Amino acid sequence: MTQSFITINDTTLRDGEQSAGVAFSLDEKLDIARQLAAIGVPELEVGIPAMGDEERESIRAVANLKLAPRLMVWSRMHPADIAACAGLGAHLIDISVPASDQHLAYKLKQDRAWLLRELPKYIGAALSLGLEVGLGCEDASRADMDFLCALAETAERAGARRLRFADTLGILEPFGTYDKISTLCRRSGLEIEMHAHDDMGLATANTLAACKAGATHVNTTVNGLGERAGNAPLEEVVLGLNKLHGIATGIDLKGFPSLSAKVASASGRAIPWQKSVVGAGAFTHEAGIHVDGLLKHPDNYQGFDPREVGQAHRIVLGKHSGTRAVQVVYAGLGIELGDSEAQAMLPHVRAFVAEHKHPPEVSDLRDLLASLRSHHHA
Numbered sequence: 541m542t543q544s545f546i547t548i549n550d551t552t553l554r555d556g557e558q559s560a561g562v563a564f565s566l567d568e569k570l571d572i573a574r575q576l577a578a579i580g581v582p583e584l585e586v587g588i589p590a591m592g593d594e595e596r597e598s599i600r601a602v603a604n605l606k607l608a609p610r611l612m613v614w615s616r617m618h619p620a621d622i623a624a625c626a627g628l629g630a631h632l633i634d635i636s637v638p639a640s641d642q643h644l645a646y647k648l649k650q651d652r653a654w655l656l657r658e659l660p661k662y663i664g665a666a667l668s669l670g671l672e673v674g675l676g677c678e679d680a681s682r683a684d685m686d687f688l689c690a691l692a693e694t695a696e697r698a699g700a701r702r703l704r705f706a707d708t709l710g711i712l713e714p715f716g717t718y719d720k721i722s723t724l725c726r727r728s729g730l731e732i733e734m735h736a737h738d739d740m741g742l743a744t745a746n747t748l749a750a751c752k753a754g755a756t757h758v759n760t761t762v763n764g765l766g767e768r769a770g771n772a773p774l775e776e777v778v779l780g781l782n783k784l785h786g787i788a789t790g791i792d793l794k795g796f797p798s799l800s801a802k803v804a805s806a807s808g809r810a811i812p813w814q815k816s817v818v819g820a821g822a823f824t825h826e827a828g829i830h831v832d833g834l835l836k837h838p839d840n841y842q843g844f845d846p847r848e849v850g851q852a853h854r855i856v857l858g859k860h861s862g863t864r865a866v867q868v869v870y871a872g873l874g875i876e877l878g879d880s881e882a883q884a885m886l887p888h889v890r891a892f893v894a895e896h897k898h899p900p901e902v903s904d905l906r907d908l909l910a911s912l913r914s915h916h917h918a
């Protein structure tokens with residue numbers, strides 16, 4: 541059954557930081573956590589205690605902020621790793637296990653029976669530290685579904701509350717995701733958390749499909765940062781759930797641009813120009829028909845109001861501009877152009893963009909007009 545509210549468990553500070561070459565400083569981690577909390581993200585996965593003292597200190601420091609979100613830490617199914625999660629101020633632990641035969645046999649040299657036998661004692665160990673437990677099923681997309689359900693049943697009996705379904709390699713598509721998550725939700729009483737990767741560009745679609753199928757929780761990262769091609773972007777998932785499925789998350793994206801910029805600079809990963817929601821081009825219009833239509837009524841060319849995500853429409857001139865756009869852009873500079881003068885500007889704008897490969901800036905616009913007018917008077 542589709543939930544009317546989905547809990548976002550944002551993993552920018554764990555899987556996001558696993559993006560090759562990314563390392564947040566403590567201040568950056570704290571700032572990102574604060575900003576995620578400020579827009580209403582209810583859960584944060586904040587790190588991997590087994591990595592060592594510095595990582596544990598950073599987790600403790602996030603916890604000491606006493607922010608509203610509940611904090612999760614990630615751990616292998618390993619006694620020392622679980623012990624390292626004690627006393628850090630986290631609320632939840634994700635105990636990760638290999639769920640596919642591929643991972644069981646070729647990473648751990650084990651089999652399904654071994655995992656089912658061993659799992660309860662690790663869950664018990666985490667519970668005894670006062671942590672709520674989620675079972676992280678790595679490579680769940682390639683796992684046998686009956687085995688995954690058996691893992692869920694074993695985990696639930698041992699006291700876990702959640703199962704994370706990880707599409708570790710980003711190989712699922714939305715229909716397959718829907719089937720798998722529906723099956724899990726039908727056969728398990730646990731909370732089901734979707735963790736999608738974007739290797740085929742489907743992380744958001746798969747996350748939304750999982751929610752339609754009954755997932756209660758989803759993992760996201762700011763700007764889609766994360767291993768390889770990244771994770772499901774927070775901004776896309778929140779917007780998609782709200783706009784396409786009418787599902788609430790409690791997250792207000794109006795304050796998102798500063799968080800997005802913070803993560804881009806702290807990670808050293810620039811936001812692609814055309815990236816949905818946060819890219820500089822996401823609400824930038826050039827084509828004449830679009831600009832004319834947008835000016836007549838914004839809903840002609842907007843699927844949602846950019847103000848909902850802290851953005852605004854921007855009109856630039858270029859190869860595909862029409863006269864209306866020329867008039868509106870010059871009006872923004874306090875210069876009124878009649879129809880014929882605006883029309884006459886079009887070839888000049890085209891020539892400028894063909895030469896420079898970017899829209900004219902304010903000074904270019906003034907130069908282009910001055911040149912047009914001087915030719916006209918000559």
Ligand SMILES: CC(=O)SCCNC(=O)CCNC(=O)[C@H](O)C(C)(C)COP(=O)(O)OP(=O)(O)OC[C@H]1O[C@@H](n2cnc3c(N)ncnc32)[C@H](O)[C@@H]1OP(=O)(O)O
Nearest residue numbers: 555558588590591616617618636637638647648678708767
């Ligand atoms: C898909 C994911 O995102 S899973 C999360 C992955 N994240 C990371 O790896 C980032 C942080 N990792 C680290 O800092 C280090 O890898 C550590 C501290 C966890 C472990 O470091 P090391 O002890 O040096 O081991 P190393 O990384 O070389 O190898 C991983 C070991 O963990 C084992 N392992 C892998 N997954 C699991 C698991 N879920 N449960 C138990 N053991 C596991 C591997 O089999 C291997 O053990 P082996 O050498 O006995 O075969």
Ligand SMILES: O=C(O)CCC(=O)C(=O)O
Nearest residue numbers: 636676677678679706708
């Ligand atoms: O918690 C887990 O096991 C999932 C880990 C993960 O990040 C992944 O599989 O992509």
